[in-house]
Amino acid sequence: MESSLLASSQSVRSSFSAAAAAGTRGRSPHGPSRVATLAGNGNRARTLRAGPKDSILEVLAQDDMLNATELVQWESGKSVNDIAASQGIRIRRHCHPTASLEEIEKELGPPRNILEKIIWDKEIEVAQGHAKRPLEELIQAAEKAPPSRDFYGALEAAYKRNGVPALIAEVKKASPSRGVLRENFNPVEIAQAYEKNGAACLSILTDEKYFQGSFENLEKVRTSGVKCPLLCKEFVIDKWQIYNARSKGADAILLIAAVLPDLDIKYFLRICKDLGMTALIEVHDEREMERVLKINGVKLIGINNRSLETFVVDTSNTKMLLEKHGDSIREKGILVVGESGLFTPDDVAYVQNAGVSAVLVGESLVKQEDPGRAIAGLFGKELIH
Numbered sequence: 596m597e598s599s600l601l602a603s604s605q606s607v608r609s610s611f612s613a614a615a616a617a618g619t620r621g622r623s624p625h626g627p628s629r630v631a632t633l634a635g636n637g638n639r640a641r642t643l644r645a646g647p648k649d650s651i652l653e654v655l656a657q658d659d660m661l662n663a664t665e666l667v668q669w670e671s672g673k674s675v676n677d678i679a680a681s682q683g684i685r686i687r688r689h690c691h692p693t694a695s696l697e698e699i700e701k702e703l704g705p706p707r708n709i710l711e712k713i714i715w716d717k718e719i720e721v722a723q724g725h726a727k728r729p730l731e732e733l734i735q736a737a738e739k740a741p742p743s744r745d746f747y748g749a750l751e752a753a754y755k756r757n758g759v760p761a762l763i764a765e766v767k768k769a770s771p772s773r774g775v776l777r778e779n780f781n782p783v784e785i786a787q788a789y790e791k792n793g794a795a796c797l798s799i800l801t802d803e804k805y806f807q808g809s810f811e812n813l814e815k816v817r818t819s820g821v822k823c824p825l826l827c828k829e830f831v832i833d834k835w836q837i838y839n840a841r842s843k844g845a846d847a848i849l850l851i852a853a854v855l856p857d858l859d860i861k862y863f864l865r866i867c868k869d870l871g872m873t874a875l876i877e878v879h880d881e882r883e884m885e886r887v888l889k890i891n892g893v894k895l896i897g898i899n900n901r902s903l904e905t906f907v908v909d910t911s912n913t914k915m916l917l918e919k920h921g922d923s924i925r926e927k928g929i930l931v932v933g934e935s936g937l938f939t940p941d942d943v944a945y946v947q948n949a950g951v952s953a954v955l956v957g958e959s960l961v962k963q964e965d966p967g968r969a970i971a972g973l974f975g976k977e978l979i980h
């Protein structure tokens with residue numbers, strides 16, 4: 596059943612592990628011995644077969660981003676959901692973007708939680724996006740877009756300058772957990788107010804169905820004269836979305852570890868590097884943190900205090916994960932962003948003491964009459980640019 600879903604999937608074909616599963620399920624084009632040779636040979640990339648999947652492998656292997664286990668998994672033709680589950684990922688993919696949600700539910704049962712539901716809808720949305728605007732066209736558009744701004748550098752500089760965590764201020768109209776946060780919502784006005792009051796970077800929600808965001812908002816903010824680097828806040832499952840974000844002016848993109856198997860994270864990181872974008876890799880628990888810390892090239896990790904599966908918010912999550920992993924994070928020069936549920940200077944101080952250098956804040960700013968002025972309230976002082 597699942598294999599036919601996978602085989603007919605257009606949207607997942609451009610995600611790496613999904614491409615692997617869809618293309619090779621059931622029968623490996625290379626045998627295990629070949630995998631062993633590849634894994635044990637410094638020049639392994641060169642011995643790979645030519646072809647789109649293999650060229651991805653080649654690039655990742657050259658960057659020292661592949662390990663033997665991943666090659667074996669890829670070669671064995673496991674399904675996307677099997678690979679994901681083996682990494683502790685609970686969110687399943689339906690891989691059937693032309694089906695209705697009713698048909699999908701017949702296969703898999705109802706979505707287990709809100710995040711899974713969002714991802715199932717996203718698979719359909721991305722397939723429709725592909726049909727409207729082919730990837731090749733978007734790649735060209737992304738190449739022509741004005742160069743990206745240094746998201747990571749802006750956070751680092753702001754932290755040094757202000758002595759409090761750098762602010763990524765979120766342009767957020769609504770969320771599934773809180774409903775509409777601001778009725779009279781003007782994304783450009785909010786973005787300008789954030790910038791004027793010392794935000795280092797901005798986060799623009801682009802998901803329409805659950806967050807009432809849009810790519811139009813992202814474009815509008817980008818062309819309004821705002822200079823802060825912009826994070827495209829999306830549920831990324833396919834590289835098409837990354838090129839789309841860049842073509843609309845995003846400088847950074849969110850990658851959610853609860854949704855993406857390691858190989859997808861690696862592949863998407865590689866695309867971000869090519870596009871000059873920063874990837875903010877979001878984790879929520881121990882297992883995700885451990886997975887992400889094993890991936891080369893990760894520079895920015897966000898710890899979400901909110902579970903996207905249950906909506907429970909707990910700022911001690913940041914503290915707990917940094918107590919355990921702070922040393923290796925510092926060793927690797929990774930910058931950590933504390934995300935969600937921050938309302939007061941005490942909240943900010945708490946996550947700063949835990950070890951974050953930046954915070955991502957939406958609700959507590961956007962709900963106030965003047966979201967710009969709310970920044971000084973959140974930090975207990977004015978931020979300088």
Ligand SMILES: O=P(O)(O)OC[C@@H](O)[C@@H](O)c1c[nH]c2ccccc12
Nearest residue numbers: 899934935936937955956957958959
């Ligand atoms: O509004 P808050 O609680 O300040 O949270 C902002 C941000 O962390 C949150 O919007 C967020 C974090 N990770 C996400 C992933 C998808 C959608 C939204 C999010």
